[in-house]
Amino acid sequence: MKAVVVVFPGSNCDTDCFNVLKDVLKVPVEFVWHKEGSLPDCDLVVLPGGFSYGDYLRTGAIARFSPVMQAVKRHADSGRLVFGICNGFQILLEAGLLPGAMLRNRSLQFICKPVTLRVETVKTVFTQKLKEGAVLEIPIAHGEGNYYCDEDTYQRLEDNDRVVFRYCSQEGALGEEFNPNGSRGHIAGIVNERRNVLGMMPHPERASERVLSMTDGLGIWQSLAGVS
Amino acid sequence: MTYKATVNVTLKKSVLDPQGKTVLHALEAMGLNQATDVRVGKYFELKLDAAGEKEAGDHVRTMCDRLLINPVIEDYTYKLEKL
Numbered sequence: 001m002k003a004v005v006v007v008f009p010g011s012n013c014d015t016d017c018f019n020v021l022k023d024v025l026k027v028p029v030e031f032v033w034h035k036e037g038s039l040p041d042c043d044l045v046v047l048p049g050g051f052s053y054g055d056y057l058r059t060g061a062i063a064r065f066s067p068v069m070q071a072v073k074r075h076a077d078s079g080r081l082v083f084g085i086c087n088g089f090q091i092l093l094e095a096g097l098l099p100g101a102m103l104r105n106r107s108l109q110f111i112c113k114p115v116t117l118r119v120e121t122v123k124t125v126f127t128q129k130l131k132e133g134a135v136l137e138i139p140i141a142h143g144e145g146n147y148y149c150d151e152d153t154y155q156r157l158e159d160n161d162r163v164v165f166r167y168c169s170q171e172g173a174l175g176e177e178f179n180p181n182g183s184r185g186h187i188a189g190i191v192n193e194r195r196n197v198l199g200m201m202p203h204p205e206r207a208s209e210r211v212l213s214m215t216d217g218l219g220i221w222q223s224l225a226g227v228s
Numbered sequence: 229m230t231y232k233a234t235v236n237v238t239l240k241k242s243v244l245d246p247q248g249k250t251v252l253h254a255l256e257a258m259g260l261n262q263a264t265d266v267r268v269g270k271y272f273e274l275k276l277d278a279a280g281e282k283e284a285g286d287h288v289r290t291m292c293d294r295l296l297i298n299p300v301i302e303d304y305t306y307k308l309e310k311l
Binding site for chain 1: 239242243244246247250295296297300301
């Protein structure tokens with residue numbers, strides 16, 4: 001496994017992702033500035049959280065046109081892995097690498113707190129070491145994480161087992177009271193049709209070390225660490 | 229020729245608008261009960277050069293489709309004015 005973390009102007013979770021990959025998983029990793037037109041040879045590209053371009057126009061809308069995104073698209077098209085977290089997920093939506101769009105949170109508030117997620121499928125490289133139905137505690141930190149897609153798209157996500165994480169209670173039950181932002185179908189994370197591009201709003205990089213008091217995100221990174 | 233384009237962006241009818249709903253509730257709380265629905269949108273003003281109105285319209289539509297709006301959740305209308 002070799003990994004790359006892309007840095008956009010306004011990324012602020014890039015170092016956290018780098019730290020988990022390098023110091024916790026002991027995986028070779030390097031930063032790539034968004035102006036680069038190509039990527040070094042790698043298996044995994046992480047698009048980290050943050051506020052790329054100040055979230056101007058729409059979240060992720062400007063970052064999508066960064067030169068590096070052409071290379072990220074080629075990387076995804078070749079079947080290798082792309083992992084977008086929070087703003088990274090928003091960029092993948094704007095770039096069309098994942099379907100749907102983000103709306104303002106139902107409450108209109110920026111929400112920064114730990115939430116519980118249910119693992120909906122382990123049939124992805126990103127979740128292969130997790131247990132289906134397991135409940136993970138991982139923090140969210142976003143103002144626009146209210147996932148929206150039309151009925152046909154939602155049906156396709158369901159039918160093809162592409163919903164990877166759903167917001168849930170601590171016991172794993174679904175309900176509007178456990179959905180922090182109003183996302184359609186309680187969606188917290190989805191994969192593309194080929195299952196090599198994952199976007200999720202919660203931040204596993206903030207929940208992967210004991211010193212951070214939460215470790216439920218580690219299983220996702222460990223699922224990825226063995227890939228070559 | 230120089231044109232001014234004004235672009236109005238609204239959320240699609242099928243998309244819930246949490247911001248509009250909150251504004252509606254605020255109006256009701258103020259005793260202004262006349263509004264029955266509020267949708268919050270976006271507005272762009274662009275100045276552009278083009279040979280004629282048709283070309284200007286083509287440019288505006290391309291800009292909207294490629295960057296200014298997200299067709300998954302938004303609709304738009306535009307008007308052109310010769311400056």
